[in-house]
Amino acid sequence: MEEELQKPHTDNPEMNLDTVINNRIDRVKQAHSTVNKYALGSMTVAIVPLPLVDLVAVSGVQLKMVHNISKQYEVPFSHDLVKPLIASLLGDIITVTMTKYVATNLVKLVPVAGQISGFASSAALFGAATYAVGKIFVEHFESGGTFLNFEADKMKNHLQQLFEEGQQVCGKK
Numbered sequence: 001m002e003e004e005l006q007k008p009h010t011d012n013p014e015m016n017l018d019t020v021i022n023n024r025i026d027r028v029k030q031a032h033s034t035v036n037k038y039a040l041g042s043m044t045v046a047i048v049p050l051p052l053v054d055l056v057a058v059s060g061v062q063l064k065m066v067h068n069i070s071k072q073y074e075v076p077f078s079h080d081l082v083k084p085l086i087a088s089l090l091g092d093i094i095t096v097t098m099t100k101y102v103a104t105n106l107v108k109l110v111p112v113a114g115q116i117s118g119f120a121s122s123a124a125l126f127g128a129a130t131y132a133v134g135k136i137f138v139e140h141f142e143s144g145g146t147f148l149n150f151e152a153d154k155m156k157n158h159l160q161q162l163f164e165e166g167q168q169v170c171g172k173k
Helices: 002-006 013-047 053-072 079-107 113-142 152-169
Strands: none
Touching: 013 053, 013 113, 013 152, 053 079, 053 113, 079 113, 079 152, 113 152
16 A cells, blocks of 8 residues: 555556647647747848858758757658758749749849848748748658658648748748
8 A cells, every 4th residue: 555655656647648748749839949940040041142142051041940850859860861852842932932032132232222122032031931841840740750751742732821821920921
């Protein structure tokens, strides 16, 4: 009888389930916080005045974000595998927004006013794209997915919705 009273509470199945649920909730919150942090970071890349250099920098930010999210979900990361997945995901968005990107970068050539306007437009674009990519990977990992079973083509419609949500979050309304 005394042994039963001294038994740790962790043997209680409800407590274990609560712990599992709380851990999962914490992990999701942390992952979404990571996405928001990197979306903001990618917005700062827009300050780079050199066209295309900013795109390369944003790619690096997105790659690092996905790497951090994969660590949170204990999903093995491979730079060589993930980089084309992100590019495939963003293919449609880039096609649609490339005209705007080119115009934005041409505007950056105008001293002061053009640079400010170009920064704002690029920042919103970069932030929204990073936000959408991050949210897609969080959802994929939450459902038990890995990089090996990630199918970018099947996620493009949802990515577009998340991109639009990201535009709201990143300040372009």
